[in-house]
Amino acid sequence: MASRRKRLKTNVDGPFFVDRTCIDCDTCRKLAPEVFDRSDEKSRVYAQPISEVDFVLATRALIACPTASIGTEDKSLLTDVRSAFPDAIDDGVYFCGYTSEKSFGAWSYLIVRSEGNVLVDSPRFAGPLIERIEALGGVEDLFLSHKDDVADHAAFHERFGCRRILHAREIQPDTREVEVQPTGTDPIRLDEDLLMIPVPGHTEGHMVLLYRNKYLFTGDHLAFSAALGHLYAFERFCWYSFDEQRKSMKRLLDYDFEWVLPGHGRPFHAPAAQMREELARCIDWMAGS
Ligand code: SF4
Incomplete structure (x- = not known):
């Protein structure tokens, strides 16, 4: 899981964030384009998920991320999404x-x-x-x-x-x-x-x-x-x-x-x-x- 200490300043406020270990692989932006975009050669959260669909997609992106660079303070879906x-x-x-x-x-x-x-x-x-x-x-x-x-x-x-x-x-x-x-x-x-x-x-x-x-x-x-x-x-x-x-x-x-x-x-x-x-x-x- 990502580190709050390393949270990028480019993220908007809210539970989901990307930290500075991001390698800019594009996976999260492909999976949850309503939540993640690219800034300064890394991903960031530009809009916190509001709908249930975006919340699921953002959590899937967290699981799929190769470097565990995505974090969230709302872990309610993590267990279900792990087997998605x-x-x-x-x-x-x-x-x-x-x-x-x-x-x-x-x-x-x-x-x-x-x-x-x-x-x-x-x-x-x-x-x-x-x-x-x-x-x-x-x-x-x-x-x-x-x-x-x-x-x-x-x-x-x-x-x-x-x-x-x-x-x-x-x-x-x-x-x-x-x-x-x-x-x-x-x-x-x-x-x-x-x-x-x-x-x-x-x-x-x-x-x-x-x-x-x-x-x-x-x-x-x-x-x-x-x-x-x-x-x-x-x-x-x-x-x-x-x-x-x-x-x-x-x-x-x-x-x-x-x-x-x-x-x-x-x-x-x-x-x-x-x-x-x-x-x-x-x-x-x-x-x-
Ligand atoms: S999936 Fe992870 S490593 Fe890839 S761009 Fe997103 S935050 Fe960065």
Whole structure:
């Protein structure tokens, strides 16, 4: 829980606050935009929650925050909200909350399905989340989009016995034991519904995961920018090659999908035809950015 001693002066008065340990990951602003905004490269509470809905969302943001930088003097919902994650986004697709500082607050997702659940990137290994994942059927596979978002992969592997998947180009000393290490840039089918697509750019071995030709889990490859109002890629935080990332982005035009579910940035939902247009716009934008 955040420290009142470290409370930022930019917060408005009231029970909820952000302290100076905030790493500006954007999670709280995405989850509770009526309560949190950005000021001086950190989040702050710009409006205390008044409605029940905003109160719940602000408490969820507190739970999801990777650095425990959000505090509240009203803890009435904390116990209930702790078990609110994974939180359903769409048919069998969940947001895990409980982001990890190890992956700079990147979002991770759980796909619940009869063929075996898939965890997409690693959330924080937190007790209430683990219990809920267990109740939803555990984890068969842990897909790791790239080396920055592996967080607590070893703890998930130990707890659920899941198979971990990370491209060979992303392997570092702490992921040497990962069970599946694909190579090359050709798409790899895991089964009828799951396709891994290498998208070098942000990092050399970055991969995205396409589920049922509908949900594209994009890691740090592609996201929606509320500020720009369109799909985009992080040029400032591109560690390998932005030119390669643009080429990888073009290859995604070969696929149908309706959801972009990123590690950072905003999820985005649109019909497949519109999504293709949005992706083409992003590719144009990348050429001129
Ligand atoms: S979720 Fe936490 S670390 Fe991330 S921006 Fe909000 S207060 Fe800062």
